[in-house]
Amino acid sequence: MRTIAYLLQKEFVQIFRNKQMLPIIFGLPIVQLLVLIHAATFEVKTVPTHIVDGDKSGASRHLVERFVSTGYFTVVQFSESMKLGEEDIKRRKATMVLVIPPGFEKDLLTRGAAKVNIILNALDGGIAGIAQSYAAMIIAGYSQEIQTEIMSIAPPSAQTQAAASGNTMLAVRNSFWYNPELNYKHFMLPGILVLLVSLVGLFLSSMNIVKEKEVGTIEQLNVTPIKKYQFIIGKLVPFWMIAMFELAFGLTLGKLIFNTPIVGNVGIIFLSATVYMIVVLGLGLFVSTVTETQQQAMFIAWFIMIIFVLMSGLFTPIESMPPWAQVVTLFNPVAYFIEIIRRVLLKGATFGDIERQWWSLVAYAVVIIMIAVRRYRKVSD
Amino acid sequence: METTTTIKPDERESVITTEQLTKRFAKFIAVDAISFSVKKGEIFGFLGANGAGKTTAMKMLTGLLSPSSGKASVAGFDVYKQAERIKQNIGYMSQRFSLYEDLTIAENIRFYGGVYGLSRTTIADKTGALLQRLQLEHARNALISSLPLGWKQKLAFSVSLLHEPAIIFLDEPTGGVDPITRRQFWELIYEAASEGVTVFVTTHYMDEAEYCDRVSIMVNGRIEALDSPRGLKERFHASTMDEVFVTLARPSA
Numbered sequence: 250m251r252t253i254a255y256l257l258q259k260e261f262v263q264i265f266r267n268k269q270m271l272p273i274i275f276g277l278p279i280v281q282l283l284v285l286i287h288a289a290t291f292e293v294k295t296v297p298t299h300i301v302d303g304d305k306s307g308a309s310r311h312l313v314e315r316f317v318s319t320g321y322f323t324v325v326q327f328s329e330s331m332k333l334g335e336e337d338i339k340r341r342k343a344t345m346v347l348v349i350p351p352g353f354e355k356d357l358l359t360r361g362a363a364k365v366n367i368i369l370n371a372l373d374g375g376i377a378g379i380a381q382s383y384a385a386m387i388i389a390g391y392s393q394e395i396q397t398e399i400m401s402i403a404p405p406s407a408q409t410q411a412a413a414s415g416n417t418m419l420a421v422r423n424s425f426w427y428n429p430e431l432n433y434k435h436f437m438l439p440g441i442l443v444l445l446v447s448l449v450g451l452f453l454s455s456m457n458i459v460k461e462k463e464v465g466t467i468e469q470l471n472v473t474p475i476k477k478y479q480f481i482i483g484k485l486v487p488f489w490m491i492a493m494f495e496l497a498f499g500l501t502l503g504k505l506i507f508n509t510p511i512v513g514n515v516g517i518i519f520l521s522a523t524v525y526m527i528v529v530l531g532l533g534l535f536v537s538t539v540t541e542t543q544q545q546a547m548f549i550a551w552f553i554m555i556i557f558v559l560m561s562g563l564f565t566p567i568e569s570m571p572p573w574a575q576v577v578t579l580f581n582p583v584a585y586f587i588e589i590i591r592r593v594l595l596k597g598a599t600f601g602d603i604e605r606q607w608w609s610l611v612a613y614a615v616v617i618i619m620i621a622v623r624r625y626r627k628v629s630d
Numbered sequence: 631m632e633t634t635t636t637i638k639p640d641e642r643e644s645v646i647t648t649e650q651l652t653k654r655f656a657k658f659i660a661v662d663a664i665s666f667s668v669k670k671g672e673i674f675g676f677l678g679a680n681g682a683g684k685t686t687a688m689k690m691l692t693g694l695l696s697p698s699s700g701k702a703s704v705a706g707f708d709v710y711k712q713a714e715r716i717k718q719n720i721g722y723m724s725q726r727f728s729l730y731e732d733l734t735i736a737e738n739i740r741f742y743g744g745v746y747g748l749s750r751t752t753i754a755d756k757t758g759a760l761l762q763r764l765q766l767e768h769a770r771n772a773l774i775s776s777l778p779l780g781w782k783q784k785l786a787f788s789v790s791l792l793h794e795p796a797i798i799f800l801d802e803p804t805g806g807v808d809p810i811t812r813r814q815f816w817e818l819i820y821e822a823a824s825e826g827v828t829v830f831v832t833t834h835y836m837d838e839a840e841y842c843d844r845v846s847i848m849v850n851g852r853i854e855a856l857d858s859p860r861g862l863k864e865r866f867h868a869s870t871m872d873e874v875f876v877t878l879a880r881p882s883a
Contacts, residue, residue: 255744263732465726472692472722473745474714628696628713 252475256483260457264487273449274491278499281445282506286437296380298322299334299343306354308395312365315391316347321383338370345369345380357395438509439590440563442499446492446522447529447557447583451550454488454533459546462537471627481622485530492526493519512597518590521603524610525586531617538624557583582613642669645797645828646691651700653686660686662851663700668844670796673819673829675839675859678848679879684832685725685801687848691830692722692799705796718746721790721798725805728786731775735766738774739789746793760788780811787818791827798822800831804838816841836872845871847878854878 264270298316302309316322325343328334334346348366356363367384371377461467470480496519503509532553540546559565560574561583567575578584585606592598600607646668653661661683668674678684689695691704693713702709705719722728729738736757743753761767764784774782783803790798800819804812816838823829831842839845839859846856855862855878859871868874 251747252745255741258744259730259733259737259741262737263730266732464731465724466728466730468694468724468726469722469728470745471694472717472720473742474717474747475745476714628693630696 252479253482256475256479257486260483260487264457264491273453274495275498277449278445278495278502281441282438282499282502285441285444286434286507294321295323296321296345296376296383297325297343299326299328299337299346300324301328301331301334301346301348303329303351304349304353305329308354308357308363309349312349312388312391313347315387316384319383319387321380334368338368341370343370344376345384347384361396434507435509435595436591437563438503438507439594440561440587442496442503443525443561443583443587443590444558444563445499446496446526447554449495450488450492450526450529451533451536451554452547453491454485454530455536455540455546455550456543457488458484458534458537459540459543463542477622477625477627480627481534481625485527485534488530488533489526492529493522496522509594511594513593513599517593517598517600517603520600521586521589521593521607521610524607524614525582527614528582528610528617531614531621534621534625535617538621557581560584561587563587582610585609585613642671644668645670645706646674646702646704646830648691648702649700651687651690651702652698653683653690653695654698659851661690661697664848664851664853665700666846666853666856668797668828668830670828671823671826672844673823673831673842675842675845676830676832676848677834677839677845677875678832682848682879683851684848688799688801688830688832692720693717718793719796721793721795723786723790723798723800723803725802727782729774729782729789732773734771734773735761735777735785736770738785739792742789743792748793756792760792764788780807780814783807783811784815784818787815791822795827797828797830800829802832802834804833804835812838836870836875839871839875847875849879 300313300316302313313324317324322345326333326337331346331348334343334348337343338346346366346368348368350364350366353363353365365388367381369377369381461470500509500511500515500518504511533550536546536549536553540549560567560570560578560581562578563583567578567584570578589598589603589606589610592603596602644667646666648667649665650663651661651665652659652663664687676684676688686695690697690709691702693704693709693716697709704716707713707715707719709716730741733741739757739760740753743756748756757770761770764781766781766785769777769781774785777785787798787800787803804815807815812835819829819831819841831838833839842859844856844858845862846853847862848854855865855874857865862874863869863871866874866877868877
């Protein structure tokens with residue numbers, strides 16, 4: 250116990266003597282929360298749109314008006330040629346081309362139906378998908394409005410045709426639970442907190458241990474009677490404490506700045522973080538056993554981090570990954586902790602609700618610590 | 631600085647003994663069945679060209695590396711079964727610097743004293759005595775990184791003696807330091823030896839080899855010669871240890 254106390258004392262003196270450390274501990278959460286949270290949003294604010302109005306009628310102008318008035322679409326060009334529209338997409342001037350063919354109004358009035366064509370640059374599938382659904386909503390709203398008008402003014406033949414084609418209106422109204430305003434900041438903040446504690450835990454712990462190898466002091470430690478478990482506790486506990494502090498600090502910032510809802514019990518979050526940080530620090534210890542320099546450790550840690558984060562459901566929903574990738578996420582501790590923290594913060598999940606994820610983290614912690622401890626050796630072969 | 635000791639080494643008890651101690655790596659044999667013993671209070675020089683296997687042998691004796699075969703005991707403990715007991719009884723100073731650059735002198739002493747289980751008051755007493763002996767009282771709270779290399783080496787040596795080990799292993803302790811500091815360093819070594827500490831030292835400086843009670847010379851993983859410096863010079867008809875070393879080590883170099 251005394252040995253561990255001396256190890257901890259040494260670590261804390263070294264950590265806080267490092268001039269980069271305090272800016273990292275306090276700067277990282279502030280930057281991540283204030284900057285990343287705005288960058289990591291899927292809201293598409295303005296879609297540059299090229300409008301090809303081949304009809305130039307009251308009806309077509311009315312439709313264009315509806316697009317513009319939503320504020321989601323900015324018209325970069327009006328033209329009458331599909332070719333010009335396509336060129337704008339190629340030259341990346343426009344993301345979407347709305348094509349209203351000649352005879353649009355006439356078709357509407359005589360047949361009760363007309364076609365519009367929407368061309369999207371789907372290089373970024375996310376933006377294209379969202380623009381497409383916005384456009385579909387606008388067109389549906391327009392057709393509903395026009396339908397009522399046609400019903401009242403169109404000749405009986407058109408009315409029957411519309412009825413025959415089964416074009417009865419279904420109004421779909423969405424209600425979004427747990428995040429009613431679809432506030433992306435509320436959705437992203439818990440995930441970004443996970444990113445924050447993972448970064449701190451993985452990078453700082455692995456680089457700290459490897460540094461002892463790099464400068465040669467590890468050899469000196471290995472000829473002392475320090476036991477393996479004492480060394481590991483002495484190395485991991487400081488970063489565990491720093492990560493827990495970061496989590497509390499980040500949650501406070503989120504509450505103060507973004508008014509992030511904290512619906513559930515914060516205790517569950519810290520209980521989960523306790524286990525999750527053991528997983529992350531175990532990984533850090535493992536990385537330090539397979540590397541010799543801080544540079545190597547940083548590279549490996551970065552590699553692990555990127556894969557874990559991209560496959561965690563932080564930026565893209567796990568449900569939309571291919572089945573094999575979904576299986577891979579079962580081995581991703583980041584995914585479990587993100588799910589726990591989102592559900593507890595936004596939905597008010599109880600421990601029972603997140604029990605499966607919690608036990609997965611516990612199992613992960615046991616396995617990773619066992620592997621890392623086996624690999625860390627005082628005596629080499 | 632000739633040794634004036636009158637006790638014949640052979641009459642004292644052995645604190646290090648090895649028998650056919652061997653270390654095999656995948657491709658080559660780094661240490662090839664070496665057998666020797668070191669007596670209590672002796673200054674034992676462990677010489678050899680770079681890559682001759684000195685550091686590997688020393689790592690096996692300090693419990694940093696497990697041997698492939700053969701026997702060895704250090705301070706009465708078996709290197710296979712009692713490596714942790716050995717560690718409490720030895721000091722070690724490696725050629726790579728062993729103190730923490732970002733801690734002060736006092737913090738380094740406190741840390742190493744602490745992990746060897748010294749009490750708080752013992753650590754305080756030892757810190758004072760150590761700083762006084764090295765005339766570093768004014769630098770108690772100076773970071774190690776701010777000290778000149780010679781001071782660091784003397785300090786590292788003294789810190790490795792904090793827990794009063796029976797044996798101290800020094801791996802090229804004077805590499806890169808000036809001749810005056812080297813001389814001071816050897817004064818510290820003599821002081822430790824006179825207090826009964828066995829000194830096991832590797833070096834590339836042949837004048838330092840002259841300071842040792844006995845010297846072994848390793849060539850290609852084997853001990854090719856082991857005697858007092860005077861005995862070796864007589865045997866190889868050489869006037870200096872330098873000539874002895876070159877005669878022996880040349881075939882491998």
